[in-house]
Amino acid sequence: MSQSYQTVCPHCGVINRVPASKNAAEADCGKCHQPLFTGQPVNLTSASFMRHIGKSDVPVLVDFWAEWCGPCKMMAPVFAEAAKELEPAMRLAKLDTEAAPDISAQFGIRSIPSLVLFRRGVEVARQAGAMPLPQLLSWARSQL
Numbered sequence: 157m158s159q160s161y162q163t164v165c166p167h168c169g170v171i172n173r174v175p176a177s178k179n180a181a182e183a184d185c186g187k188c189h190q191p192l193f194t195g196q197p198v199n200l201t202s203a204s205f206m207r208h209i210g211k212s213d214v215p216v217l218v219d220f221w222a223e224w225c226g227p228c229k230m231m232a233p234v235f236a237e238a239a240k241e242l243e244p245a246m247r248l249a250k251l252d253t254e255a256a257p258d259i260s261a262q263f264g265i266r267s268i269p270s271l272v273l274f275r276r277g278v279e280v281a282r283q284a285g286a287m288p289l290p291q292l293l294s295w296a297r298s299q300l
Contacts, residue, residue, distance in 0.1 A: 161213035163247070165190065166198040171211050180244035195240040198249040202256040208249060210277030216247045217296055220263075220270040222254045228269045231286040238292050245300060246273075273299050 159176040165185040172192060174183045183192045197219065200208055209216045219235050221228035239248040253260040253268055263272060263279065273281040273296070281299045 163192055163212045163214045164208045165192055166194060166196075166247075169204060169207060171207075183244075193244040193247075195243055197235055197239045198247065200249045200251045200256070202258055205251060205256065205259050206277070208247070209274040212247060213276065214244065214247050215280075215300065216249055216274045217242070218272050218274065219248070219250045220253050220260060220265045220272065221250060221268055222252060224254075225268050227286040231269045234287070234289050234292060237289055238296065241293055242296055246296060271295075 160173045161176060162171055162173055163180075163183075164171055165188060167190040168185060168188040170185060170187040172183070172186055174180060174192065181193055184190065185192055198208065200218065209218065219228075219231065221231070235248060235250070242248060251259060253265060265272075267284045269284070269286055271283045271292075272279055283295055287295070
């Protein structure tokens, strides 16, 4: 029996089982047939958050942000660029704290932007504040 891992489709939210032998960058969703890894952060909501962080074997790095936050706006293009570099080893996702205050409260988000890395629904690392791309990539890769 071959080894495989689970990941959640960023388009339709279906859980996909991907053979470990398959090139993840070429994997498509079994339901909607869209690429499982797009090199772009996934926008999460209160409804989709737990599915994405809890049902994926791929670590998920979440940027907790808000529209009114200046440092968050500065961090957005850096985070988007990091998604191109870090996928498929790590899924990058964004959660608007204003639109999902329940999730922000659940995880004790006190300052934004805050980056929180999850493995199978469990927080394994956290970093507050905006950072340049080299620092973000170094920090994220050190957590893998």
